Amino acid sequence: MAVEKARAVIAEFLARAGKSSDDLSDETPLFGEGLALDSLEAAELSVMLEDVLGTDPFSSAEQLPQTVGDILAFYEVSSSA
Amino acid sequence: MILLLERAAAEAPDHPAVVTGEGTTxxxxxxxxxxxxxxxxxxxxxxxxxxxxxxxTRIVQLLAGAALVGSEPCQYQADMAPAEFAAQAESLGHDVVVTRRTDLVGPFRVVDPDELAGAEPDTRPGPGEAQPLLIRTTGTTGVPKAARHDWSILGRTVATVSPRPQQRWLLAYGPHQFAGLQVIQHVLASRATLVAPFPRQPRDGVDALLAEGVTCVSATPTYWRFLLAEARSRGVALPALEQATLGGEASPADLLEELRATFPGVRVSQVYASTEFGSVASVRDGRPGLDAAVLHGEANPTSHLRVHDGELWVRAGAGMLGYADASTEAADPADADGEWRRTGDLVEVVDGRVLFRGRTSEVINVGGVKVHPLPVEERISALDSVAAARVFGRANRLTGAIVAVEVVPLGGADDADLDRLREQIRDAVADLPRAWQPRSVAFVDSIQTRGDKTVRRVEA
Incomplete structure (x- = not known):
């Protein structure tokens, strides 16, 4: 469930940020060539995730997530724990 | 500035000074x-x-040339919107603008920097007594102010720097910022090479590290975090660094560790400085906060720093001379004879370390950019469908803090109305710098106040 919610938050964030989610896959990188998030956009996504799911991988994971899949995986681990 | 450049040019005229996308000078x-x-x-x-x-390259030429003849330069962000520029130039009384842009029009004369660089050289032996420059900063109400500085005083901070021509410094700060000017001065003083890509995003920094042989980087903790994330995302191994400097925000322990792990053998320095106070302290031990030994006391009577009632106080080092507008008060004098100034930084001394705990004021530090809540709040409160708004800092691991807003919509708003309102809020703050724009918008029934004052402190 948490994973689906996270997916919905990412989609809403992209819509708000005016970024296309057409070619989005779990492998899409968050930075650089992928979604090209800068620090402020990543911070915005992290608080949106935190507001909906209570925790977020940008704040809690040891390393910053690199791909869309890294974000989803964080919630898979969290919800199975 | 001109003296540093003259000395370097006399000793190593063929050494590369500045590398940009346009070439090497x-x-x-x-x-x-x-x-x-x-x-x-x-x-x-x-x-x-x-x-x-x-x-x-042009910026260093202009700053150094101006210093030689005592003309006072003042840098504005290179991508500033024309209307914003016109307003600020008027408030600072600038009637000459040196730029290659063609969209800046107003009651000022536009001069092409390349036209200046095509003039007959001035041959005077050296600069006069005054080598003024203005550095723009944002005041307590968010209205831009400009601090008056002089290169002869700023130069003291690099007076003891020894030549290190093999160093290649990345310019990660804007050259209009105090920290950016410090990097430029340091490079000239050490006869090193400045690597200055534009734009100056962390991804451009990664490119420069990989392609331009950068050995030293000075940047905010937020910039460092994203530089490391960008490199991981690309799957590239970053080359070794000799020096990593952090400033502008408190440096988290996990980031300091990550830097040491990524760049084995790197020397990590943290700088405490501001446009108003100059460079005040730096620590090299790679731990968060400052060593309490830097504080003023019997053992260290010449220190520029002390802690009073949990706030860091500072006395002038290479500080500014005053504000451009003489009616603007210098930063809060803290004691009767005006020797010490309040910094607004709350600190706590724990186990011999001075640790940063936030700000006394409502200023929100977003990745090193100081954001004032009022201008943001005013724009949102002015919307027809908003009853009240509260802008505050919300703690964030990526940027230290982000700007958050709680909005009380006028009665009877349904979900579609709120979606529309969210867009209106976005439009209402679109003229503000990006760091100032709220990254968290929450619709609430009432806002938090203390007495009749809105509470705006940073929240965890």
Whole structure:
């Protein structure tokens, strides 16, 4: 469930940020060539995730997530724990 | 500035001074161009001017040339919107603008920097007594102010720097910022090479580290975090660094560890400095906060720092001379004879370390950018469908804090109305710098107040 919610938050964030989610896959990188998030956009996504799911991988994971899949995986681990 | 450049050009005229996307400029070429700029400024009767220029080579030429002839430069962000620029230039009384942009129009004269650099060189032996410059900053109400500085005083901070021509420094700060000017001065003083890509995003920094042989980087913790994330995302191994400097925000322990792990053997320094106070302290031990030994006391009577009632106080080092507008008060005097100033930084001394705990004021530090809540709040409160708004800092691991807003919509708003309102809020703040724009918008029934004051402190 948490994973689906996270997916919905990412989609809403992209819509708000005016970024296309057409070619989005779990492998899409968050930075650089992928979604090209800068620090402020990543911070915005992290608080949106935190507001909906209570925790977020940008704040809690040891390393910053690199791909869309890294974000989803964080919630898979969290919800199975 | 001009003295540092002259010295470097005399000793190593063929050494590369500045590397940008437009090419490499040697110290000798830079000095010649600075002397031409100086001649151009005199010929055109320019005694003070605004600069809107992204290219670091031209910026150094203009700053050094102006210093030679005592003309006062003031840099504006290279991508500033025309209306915003016109308003700020008017408030600072700038009637000459040196820029290659063609969209800046107003009651000012536009001078092309390349035209200045094509003038007959000024041949005077050295600068006069005054080598003024203005550094823009944001005041307590968010209205831009400009701090008056002089290169002869700023230069003291690099007076003991020894030549290290093999160093290649990345310019990660804007050259209009105090920290950016510090990096430029340091490079000239050490006869090193400045690597200055534009734009200056962390991804451009990664490119420069990989392609331009950068050995030293000074940046905010937020910039470092994203530089490391960008490199991981690309799957590239970053080359070794000799020096990593952090400033502008408190440095988290996990980031300091990550830097040491990524760049084995790197020397990590944290700098405490501000536009108003100059460079005040630096620590090299790679731990968060400052060593309490830097504090003023019997053992250290010459220190520029002390802690009073949990707030860091500072006394002038290479600080500014005053504000451009003489009616603007210098930063809060803290004691009767005005020797010490309040910094607004709350600190706590724990186990011999001075640790940063936030700000006394409502200023929100977003990745090193100081954001004032009021201008943001005013724009949102002014919307027809908003009953009340509260802007505050929300703690964030990526940028230290982000700007958050709680909005009380006028009664009877449904979900579609709220979606529309969210867009209106976005539009209402679109003219503000990006760091100032709220990244968290929450619709609430009432806002938090203490007495009749809105509470705006940073929340965890």
């Amino acid at each position: 040697t110290y000798g070429e830079l000095r010649t161009a600075a002397r031409r700029v100086a001649g151009g400024l005199v010929a055109q009767g320019v005694t003070r001017f605004a600069m809107v220029e992204p290219d670091a």
